[in-house]
Amino acid sequence: MTERVPILRIGEVLLVSIQVDLDDQTVMNLQEDLAEQIVARSARGVVIDITAVEIVDSFVGRMLATIAAISRMLDAETVVVGMRPAVAITLVELGLSLGGVRTALDLEKGLALLGRSNAGRA
Amino acid sequence: MVAKQDGSARLLKLLSTGEQDLAAQWITQVSAGLAGRISRAELDRELNELFTALVEALRAGGQDAHGEELSELRALLTELSRNRARQGFTPSETALSVFALKHVLEPVLEGGTKDDVLAYLRLSRLLDDLGLFTIETYTRAREEIIAAQADQLLELSTPVVKLWDGVIAVPLVGTLDSARTQVVMEKLLQALVDTGSEQAIIDITGVPAVDTQVAQHLLKTIVAARLMGAECTVSGIRPQIAQTIVALGIEFGDIVTKASLADALQLALKKAGVEMISPAGGRR
Numbered sequence: 351m352t353e354r355v356p357i358l359r360i361g362e363v364l365l366v367s368i369q370v371d372l373d374d375q376t377v378m379n380l381q382e383d384l385a386e387q388i389v390a391r392s393a394r395g396v397v398i399d400i401t402a403v404e405i406v407d408s409f410v411g412r413m414l415a416t417i418a419a420i421s422r423m424l425d426a427e428t429v430v431v432g433m434r435p436a437v438a439i440t441l442v443e444l445g446l447s448l449g450g451v452r453t454a455l456d457l458e459k460g461l462a463l464l465g466r467s468n469a470g471r472a
Numbered sequence: 473m474v475a476k477q478d479g480s481a482r483l484l485k486l487l488s489t490g491e492q493d494l495a496a497q498w499i500t501q502v503s504a505g506l507a508g509r510i511s512r513a514e515l516d517r518e519l520n521e522l523f524t525a526l527v528e529a530l531r532a533g534g535q536d537a538h539g540e541e542l543s544e545l546r547a548l549l550t551e552l553s554r555n556r557a558r559q560g561f562t563p564s565e566t567a568l569s570v571f572a573l574k575h576v577l578e579p580v581l582e583g584g585t586k587d588d589v590l591a592y593l594r595l596s597r598l599l600d601d602l603g604l605f606t607i608e609t610y611t612r613a614r615e616e617i618i619a620a621q622a623d624q625l626l627e628l629s630t631p632v633v634k635l636w637d638g639v640i641a642v643p644l645v646g647t648l649d650s651a652r653t654q655v656v657m658e659k660l661l662q663a664l665v666d667t668g669s670e671q672a673i674i675d676i677t678g679v680p681a682v683d684t685q686v687a688q689h690l691l692k693t694i695v696a697a698r699l700m701g702a703e704c705t706v707s708g709i710r711p712q713i714a715q716t717i718v719a720l721g722i723e724f725g726d727i728v729t730k731a732s733l734a735d736a737l738q739l740a741l742k743k744a745g746v747e748m749i750s751p752a753g754g755r756r
Contacts, residue, residue: 431701435661438696453701455668460701 355380357387363464364388364426365457367399377413384417388424395464396421399457401432411446418451427467428452431460484530486580486591487523494576495523501572506565519569522548535594537601546605553606557613566610570603630656632663635737638744639671640664643708643733645678653689657696664702671740672697675733677708687722694727703743705729707736 353376358365364387370376384396398414418428431454441448454460487494499519503512525545534541549570556566574596581592630652635641640663642656660672674690676682694704707730709717717724730736741748 429701430699433700435658435665435696435700438661438699439657441699442692442696447695448699453699455664455670455701459668459670 354383357383359391359393360461362394362468363461364391364393364396365399366396367402369402372403372410372413374409377409381413381417381420385420385424388421388426393426394468396426396428397457397460397464398428398430399432400430400437401434401456403437404434406437406440408444408446411441411444411448414451415446415448418448422450427464429454429460429463431455431457484527486577486588486595487527487530491527495520497576498523498573501576502569505568505572506561509561510559518552522552522569535598537598537605545602549602549606550609553609554613557610557617563607563610567603567606570599570606574599626652626655630659632659634667634669635673636741636744636746638667638669639673639737639740640667640669641673641675641733643675643678647681648679648686648689650689653693657693660693661696661700664697664700670702671744672702672704673733673736673740674704674706675708675736676706676713677710677733679713682713682716684720684722687717687720691724691727705736705739707731707733
């Protein structure tokens with residue numbers, strides 16, 4: 351049984367806080383769960399908190415981009431928050447610049463960013 | 473074994489012939505070579521210690537410069553070489569401390585027996601090895617100093633300064649290479665986390681030249697900062713550098729570049745939501 355990453359709801363925003371080591375199956379489950387939850391709860395934004403993630407590989411990097419793309423299809427904006435310097439450097443060295451993903455330094459700033467862009471949309 | 477003991481005894485005898493005299497002559501010769509750049513008293517202490525250690529080692533039957541018996545002598549020589557390296561003496565001046573003993577011993581040969589000559593040759597071989605050991609230690613000490621200085625330079629040359637609440641800047645000075653960029657990148661990103669800043673300014677006023685590699689490094693840093701949720705502005709681009717960048721065909725894409733740090737700060741403040749109002753009441 352692989353672990354499932356919990357998805358929490360704060361208002362119109364879904365919060366995914368990744369606290370476990372990400373293996374491929376966990377990532378696949380997360381993508382599925384998240385897509386379902388966005389529709390079920392008609393979320394307008396997704397915040398992925400990776401403060402606790404210390405090691406990334408290209409698969410995890412791609413996951414972030416994929417989740418952002420899926421969310422955008424479902425009209426929810428994705429913000430990745432709390433990326434550590436070492437993780438950022440690794441992703442750059444891997445050549446992943448996460449073009450379509452918005453980022454913020456911490457959860458608070460991420461929520462503020464979503465709030466601003468939703469206000470702009472409404 | 474008996475022959476070896478015998479050899480040691482002879483060496484010992486050679487050195488013991490007017491021990492005080494030899495040591496004094498040795499010190500005089502060395503101090504002449506060092507041209508008074510080291511105090512006589514200090515030299516006295518150093519060389520007397522060396523002399524005693526040498527005699528002790530020979531008494532213990534030491535013949536080999538890397539042998540057990542000479543370990544104390546080697547320790548003394550190591551200290552001497554390190555001190556000389558730190559004080560800025562040349563390698564020759566350092567090795568002179570050992571080789572001068574050979575010169576001092578030369579007069580002993582006159583009127584000496586064949587055995588004396590053999591003993592002298594053996595001692596001289598030993599001193600040669602010790603001299604080489606000195607130079608090796610000296611070089612190692614020098615290399616350590618250089619490495620330490622390079623590290624310090626790396627640390628010193630990349631400060632991250634906080635310009636405003638939420639705005640940090642890295643004034644880059646000097647040529648950028650991979651190692652330095654790595655340090656800059658790590659420091660900048662860590663500073664973003666520590667200060668919670670969303671705006672970063674990389675000022676390259678002090679960078680003498682920008683080539684494709686430097687630009688590549690800069691771009692990587694900026695993309696990494698962006699991944700973390702911060703925006704970077706490059707400032708301090710001098711006219712020649714702007715020309716070079718265009719001539720090289722380097723694309724900065726959607727990265728904001730400004731001519732001066734002042735312009736970059738103004739932009740960063742605006743993005744951070746800070747409004748500046750002059751005392752007269754007008755906006756800037």
